[in-house]
Amino acid sequence: MTSASVIISKGREKPIIQQHPWIFSGAIDSIKGNPTPGDIVTVVSAEDKFLARGYWNPNSQIQVRILTWHDETIDDAWWRARIQSAIAARAHHPNLTAQRLVNAENDYLPGLVVDRYGDWLVLQALTLGIETRRALLTDILANIVKPQGIYERSDVDVRSREGLTHAEGVLWGEAPPARIEIDEYGLRILVDVRKGHKTGYYLDQLENRAQLRSLLAPKHLVLPNDFRFINLFSYTGSFGLHALASGAGYVCNVDSYREALQTGEEIIRLNNPDWISRTDSVMADAFELLRDHAKSGESFDLVVLDPPKFAHSAGQVEKAARGYKDLNLHAFKIVKPGGYMMTFSCSGAVSADLFQKIVFGALADSGRQAQIVKHLEQAPDHPVALTFPEGGYLKGLLLRVL
Ligand code: SAH
DSSP: OOOOEEEEOTTOOHHHHTTOSEEEGGGEEEEESOOOTTOEEEEEOTTOOEEEEEEEOTTSSEEEEEEESSSOOOSHHHHHHHHHHHHHTSOOOTTBOEEEEEEGGGGTOTTEEEEEETTEEEEEEOSHHHHTTHHHHHHHHHHHHOOSEEEEEEOOGGGGGGTOOOEEEEEEESOOOSSEEEEETTEEEEEOTTTSSTTSSOGGGHHHHHHHHHHHTTTOSOOOTTOEEEEESOTTTHHHHHHHHTTOSEEEEEESOHHHHHHHHHHHHHHOGGGGGGEEEEESOHHHHHHHHHHHTOOEEEEEEOOOOOOSSGGGHHHHHHHHHHHHHHHHHTEEEEEEEEEEEOOTTSOHHHHHHHHHHHHHHHTOOEEEEEEEEOOTTSOOOTTOGGGOOOEEEEEEEO
């Protein structure tokens, strides 16, 4: 058992009791003992009552990340059991070989993200507490999952708030190939875990892509047989691939990242060489392209709008809102009457409510009408702990535009 204690200021224990996993420095009265940064500490109230146990980083605004609200020992076996339980909660689907296995705070493992791509795991350590235990966690993952290799992609800027720099490379086993092939409900996708975005791919959108396909396939959405689709902010074009598999007559993938578009074309050929003639890959600024199409009257039966994060903090919400409004306004203008639009925001600071209001504002300015067919959110392997609303960030709307 650890000897160091973090004593919470009087009246500041409520969020801890309500099981929010973060303790900010402002809620801390004093530290008893001599913990080293990254150590496990016991969190007690001003009356010396046990509250929680977690890891400590005096150089972070979030000084403690809580691991347990029970008076239990945090040893190697504890970490193993937690990881095992996160993995056991993920369903196995024969046509799904990529999945988030550990979703940090939301799986009660603050600071740790683990994604599986085929036979490889990609680990992201967001905090010092995880960084100091990287070797142990790697061993546990190797032991439970038995992958071919584990690769680190801790190249995220939030690490600087923990006093950490970027870290990348092989942690265990074999180096991953330049591209790992994964199966996304029967479609073949190539993932570059070294240079790709996030840990290589947008797993959080996986179910929304599948949703689009299932809505198109049994013709729940009434679209012409050879419908025209523009996939804005396409990355490697997975929404487009699902649309091609559902009979799209034309798919235009648009992104500003050339390599992603090139990989996207390779992926299309890999799945069905005939599909390439029905596809365009356009390297462009999506804002400008939308404006041009809106002006020239170019229109589509289906529009997907999946921009990167606009608001990185609460202070950026207003500016982000203007960006979303502009984008959605021009997108409404290029949807054919009776067509559909899937519009997303992955800014955690923009709530689903606010996003819907922004889209409503854009609609009003566009002079169109629209119905919400479905509310969309992040995939179920990215669960949100109910005590940690910060864990929910992706929201979207499937709209029918009149
Ligand atoms: N829909 C994708 C994920 C998109 S992530 C999927 O399902 O996999 C956002 C994408 O926006 C990234 O690929 C990024 O390269 C691209 N992007 C960022 N700014 C852009 C801009 N101004 N114009 C076009 N694409 C942009």
